[in-house]
Structure formats: structure tokens, C-alpha cells
Amino acid sequence: MTNHPDIHLYTANTMNGWKPLIFLHEGDIEYEMTPIRFENKDQKTPAYLKLNPNGRIPTIVDRGNDDFVVFESGAILLYLAEKYSKFLAADTKTRSQTIQWLMFQMGGVGPMMGQAMFFQRIARPNGDDVPYAIKRYIYESRRLLGVLDTHLEGREWLAGDDYSIADMATYPWARSYFWANVSVDGLDNLGAWFDRINARPKTQAALQLPEPRPSAFGKGDVEAAVAANAARFRD
Numbered sequence: 176m177t178n179h180p181d182i183h184l185y186t187a188n189t190m191n192g193w194k195p196l197i198f199l200h201e202g203d204i205e206y207e208m209t210p211i212r213f214e215n216k217d218q219k220t221p222a223y224l225k226l227n228p229n230g231r232i233p234t235i236v237d238r239g240n241d242d243f244v245v246f247e248s249g250a251i252l253l254y255l256a257e258k259y260s261k262f263l264a265a266d267t268k269t270r271s272q273t274i275q276w277l278m279f280q281m282g283g284v285g286p287m288m289g290q291a292m293f294f295q296r297i298a299r300p301n302g303d304d305v306p307y308a309i310k311r312y313i314y315e316s317r318r319l320l321g322v323l324d325t326h327l328e329g330r331e332w333l334a335g336d337d338y339s340i341a342d343m344a345t346y347p348w349a350r351s352y353f354w355a356n357v358s359v360d361g362l363d364n365l366g367a368w369f370d371r372i373n374a375r376p377k378t379q380a381a382l383q384l385p386e387p388r389p390s391a392f393g394k395g396d397v398e399a400a401v402a403a404n405a406a407r408f409r410d
């Protein structure tokens with residue numbers, strides 16, 4: 176009989192897709208991974224939709240818990256934090272603060288930066304230029320990064336004294352400010368927090384999976400990456 180690790184992860188190299196990878200790498204947790212290929216619409220197949228009714232990534236299946244399925248990246252981080260007792264403080268106040276910043280990412284930073292990215296990196300190259308939407312989502316994203324910057328004054332991490340699931344959820348989005356075309360000029364506390372996480376080898380290793388995506392961070396052939404990404408979402 177083959178011994179499989181408990182966690183099977185379905186993911187791609189995106190801001191939401193990196194979150195569980197960061198947790199699993201930082202926690203030294205063994206897992207198996209199925210890369211989801213948007214260009215093949217893997218996320219819309221009937222088999223995948225049974226796991227994730229939203230047809231998006233990431234999703235995990237916990238073989239060690241009756242093949243329990245978890246979708247939504249914030250819920251996945253919470254599930255993993257509870258399963259492995261890692262990256263979520265036990266004391267009720269720090270725990271609540273961690274969940275507050277996790278929710279701030281899930282309800283604010285992710286959706287706003289995601290729409291800034293969508294309108295500039297997918298809609299516009301595919302022929303739908305909507306300047307007002309671009310302006311609105313860039314403004315809102317910058318405002319939310321400003322909220323993070325103010326909160327990080329005098330703090331190393333978003334909640335409590337340690338790197339937590341709130342940081343793991345927020346970093347892949349905030350750090351992709353280039354892809355959203357949002358300036359982080361003057362956000363020095365945010366910059367210092369980036370530096371702290373940029374220096375974590377396990378988080379950085381997770382960001383190379385399922386395959387490296389330097390364009391998200393403004394590196395490599397960005398023009399070619401924009402064209403290839405937009406083509407993946409053309410009907």
C-alpha cells in the first residue's frame with residue numbers, strides 16, 4: 176500500500192493559489208499537488224466542480240479526515256491552522272485579530288486588487304477597456320494597502336508576535352502590486368513587512384510553485400506574460 180500524505184492540493188500559480196502552498200511549506204507539511212491549468216479550463220470540469228462548486232482554485236482534500244474537502248483560500252488556511260495547530264494563536268484575542276486581518280484580505284485586498292488585475296491584465300488586452308473601473312480598483316487597492324501600512328507601524332506581523340495565516344493570505348496579494356499596477360511608494364511599513372517575508376526561504380519556495388511566475392512581481396518578459404495570461408481567459 177502506498178502511503179499518501181493527508182493533504183491533496185489543487186492549485187495554480189496565483190495570489191490565492193499560493194496561500195496554502197505558503198502554509199504547507201512554512202509548516203514543513205508533506206502534501207500532494209495537482210496543478211490546475213486555466214488554459215485547459217481544468218477548474219470548470221464536472222469532477223473539479225464537485226470539489227469546488229465555484230470553479231476556482233485553491234481546493235484541498237484531506238485524506239486523513241475522510242477525504243474532507245475545503246474550498247475558499249481563507250477557509251483552507253483556517254482549516255490547516257486548526258488541523259496542524261500552526262500559524263494561528265491559541266489565545267482568543269490574538270486569534271480574533273488574526274482572523275480579522277484574514278477577513279480584511281479576503282473581503283478587501285483580494286477582491287479589489289483582483290479586479291484591478293482583471294480589468295488591466297485580462298479585460299483590456301482582450302478588447303474591453305473600462306478606464307473608470309481601472310481607476311476605481313487601483314484607487315481602492317492603494318487605499319487598502321495604506322490601511323495595512325498604517326497598521327504595520329511598530330509591528331512586525333499583521334497580528335500577534337508571529338508570522339500567521341493573516342500574513343500568508345495578504346502577502347501574495349500585496350506583494351503583487353506590480354501586476355495590479357498599484358503604487359506602494361511611501362508605504363514604508365508595508366515595504367519593511369515585504370522585506371521580512373521576502374527573506375523567508377520557505378515562503379519564497381512556495382511562490383515558485385506549481386511553476387514560477389516572475390511577471391506577477393514585475394520581472395521577466397512582462398509583455399509576453401500579460402498576453403499569455405489574457406489568452407487563458409478568452410472564451
Ligand SMILES: N[C@@H](CCC(=O)N[C@@H](CS)C(=O)NCC(=O)O)C(=O)O
Pocket residue numbers: 189190191192213218230231232233246247248249
Ligand atoms: N474567494 C476565492 C477566490 C478564488 C479565485 O478567484 N481563484 C482564481 C485564481 S486567484 C481562479 O481560480 N481563477 C480561475 C477562473 O476565474 O476561472 C478564494 O479565495 O479561494
